[in-house]
Amino acid sequence: MSDKTILVWFRNDLRIRDNEILLEAVRKADKVLPVYCFDPYYFQTTATGGHKTGSFRARFLLEAVADLRKNLQAFGAELLIRIGNPAGIIPLLAEEYHVSEVYHHREVAYEETRISEQVEAALWKMKLNLKHFIGHTMYHKEDLPFPIKDIPDSFAVFKKKVERESSVRPVVPTPDHITVPEIADAGELPTLHQLGLTEPVDDPRATENFQGGETAALVQLHKSLAGIDSPAKQKGKNGNDASTKLSPWMSIGCISPRQVYWETQKYGNNGNLLKLELLWRDYFRFMFKKHGQKFISAKNQAAELAADQNALFEKWKLGETGVPLIDAAMHELNATGYISNQNRQIVANYLVNTLKADWTKGAAYFEEKLIDYSPASNWGNWAFIAGVNDAKESKYAIATKLPKELEAKTDFVLTWQPSSIDEAGDLVEA
Numbered sequence: 001m002s003d004k005t006i007l008v009w010f011r012n013d014l015r016i017r018d019n020e021i022l023l024e025a026v027r028k029a030d031k032v033l034p035v036y037c038f039d040p041y042y043f044q045t046t047a048t049g050g051h052k053t054g055s056f057r058a059r060f061l062l063e064a065v066a067d068l069r070k071n072l073q074a075f076g077a078e079l080l081i082r083i084g085n086p087a088g089i090i091p092l093l094a095e096e097y098h099v100s101e102v103y104h105h106r107e108v109a110y111e112e113t114r115i116s117e118q119v120e121a122a123l124w125k126m127k128l129n130l131k132h133f134i135g136h137t138m139y140h141k142e143d144l145p146f147p148i149k150d151i152p153d154s155f156a157v158f159k160k161k162v163e164r165e166s167s168v169r170p171v172v173p174t175p176d177h178i179t180v181p182e183i184a185d186a187g188e189l190p191t192l193h194q195l196g197l198t199e200p201v202d203d204p205r206a207t208e209n210f211q212g213g214e215t216a217a218l219v220q221l222h223k224s225l226a227g228i229d230s231p232a233k234q235k236g237k238n239g240n241d242a243s244t245k246l247s248p249w250m251s252i253g254c255i256s257p258r259q260v261y262w263e264t265q266k267y268g269n270n271g272n273l274l275k276l277e278l279l280w281r282d283y284f285r286f287m288f289k290k291h292g293q294k295f296i297s298a299k300n301q302a303a304e305l306a307a308d309q310n311a312l313f314e315k316w317k318l319g320e321t322g323v324p325l326i327d328a329a330m331h332e333l334n335a336t337g338y339i340s341n342q343n344r345q346i347v348a349n350y351l352v353n354t355l356k357a358d359w360t361k362g363a364a365y366f367e368e369k370l371i372d373y374s375p376a377s378n379w380g381n382w383a384f385i386a387g388v389n390d391a392k393e394s395k396y397a398i399a400t401k402l403p404k405e406l407e408a409k410t411d412f413v414l415t416w417q418p419s420s421i422d423e424a425g426d427l428v429e430a
């Protein structure tokens, strides 16, 4: 009898640890074929002349895929890298390597699910199954105290029920071996140039040096949690910053929210405050699963649009509004691909409610620029700020006013923090 081979289609789960599809494939098959596709869809030029994926995120992704390949090679395995539409590539590889099943982690946002539907349809014609796994959230969908259709739209209610009635699963073991078939052509990692991008210029003012990959993610995890129980790192008190800066790695799955959760649990109450942030992340993903695109398009933007909103948007994106804080934050975003949560809220709120420009332009601009872009988190947060969904009762902590003391700050000098955030994640007035 011939060997059974399972193709593991890596997407936003670029890791070996706590990766259920990899572990299951190793357990169920004799051989595993790990594959990553650089889909040109994500590297296209947008209607406004920008890039769907900016160069900071693309470089980070290239580093992450290279690191995954290196880590698989340490097992004597290999990662096949291809450039092209997965709906064309996956079936071809499945045929070439006599694959009996394909595994992947299911996504929630529209574009990602559309791509997997196309792959599924192409495999179906070959009588092959695309098996969907759930693995992007801290709480497993099956462990929630309600079916997806009944998930409360209010974050506060969601949080209360989940924390009371659900628990986070342990991480899954790392495989002890990974056997791949004989591979004729593993494929080269593309260059940024091949993806239609140029090398980003690193700004010396950047506070972080984000290096893609599971290896760097684990270093960042331990670095960011070191001293979490010290008073200086306590979140939400006196504006101290306990931000982990893990989001770029979490967005493409170099580390899982479960791994972060279990590590934070070693730190008592401070770990629990970080759990709250992870819960927000889960919430947005579950909202997309429940409502689909309706979550971000249920209503029109609350504020009426300005007649010159296109010109105002251009000024906003270049950091030329004349408001020092907004301009500094946008310069930082453009120069580094990262800004803090508070600054994201401030610039988004300013675009929507002060400039009265179309929020979807801001969200699309963040999609290009953010190194940690994640569809549910980005579009979900923007939709909240624009007031286009019905989740208002979530008491989401949106910074609505520009703090006066920041008006004199220069580029990248962004010290303002909310006076305090309570345990529910809400802003507390000074």
Ligand SMILES: Cc1cc2nc3c(=O)[nH]c(=O)nc-3n(C[C@H](O)[C@H](O)[C@H](O)COP(=O)(O)OP(=O)(O)OC[C@H]3O[C@@H](n4cnc5c(N)ncnc54)[C@H](O)[C@@H]3O)c2cc1C
Pocket (backbone or CB within 6 Å): 242, 243, 244, 245, 246, 247, 248, 250, 251, 274, 277, 278, 280, 281, 282, 284, 339, 340, 341, 342, 344, 345, 348, 366, 370, 372, 373, 374, 375, 377, 378, 379, 381, 382
């Ligand atoms: C307009 C806007 C757009 C955003 N776009 C994105 C995005 O594309 N990708 C993204 O990962 N986050 C996004 N966020 C959420 C948040 O700003 C970032 O997750 C956070 O700044 C990342 O920094 P950190 O890793 O230090 O977070 P920490 O404070 O250390 O939190 C730990 C993790 O929890 C998650 N998280 C924290 N806050 C949120 C939140 N409000 N919503 C969802 N997840 C959260 C992130 O994965 C983060 O890494 C957006 C927020 C706003 C207001």
